[in-house]
Amino acid sequence: VQLVESGGGLVQPGGSLRLSCVPSGFTFSCFGMSWLRQAPGKERELVASITRDGGSTDYADSVKGRFTISRDNGLKTVYLQMNSLKPEDTAVYYCNGRNGVRWRWGQGTQVTVSS
16 A cells, blocks of 8 residues: 655745645545645644545644645546644644544645645
8 A cells, every 4th residue: 555645835824725635555435535634743643533535524622713624536636625724733734544544644744724
């Protein structure tokens, strides 16, 4: 299994980014997916998750109303739209399975929110 995240960057507070994750090595449409993040000196935390058909999503309280997780099973891609970004959203963002399903971690994508 390989997980490849992209789309991160430097953005000012209040800005937006869209992250993408393209997994390979398993049947994408059969698995729920999640986005997680790890800030310097902190534990990795769950940000958002989505069921295998995209019909249900869950979010950490800290990102509710600002982030949206989605997926395209045809393109085998999971997205994280991040709006109204705050400095505390600065972290490396990773995708992985949902409900504790964990494959080998990808390299992640760095998101830095700073003026």
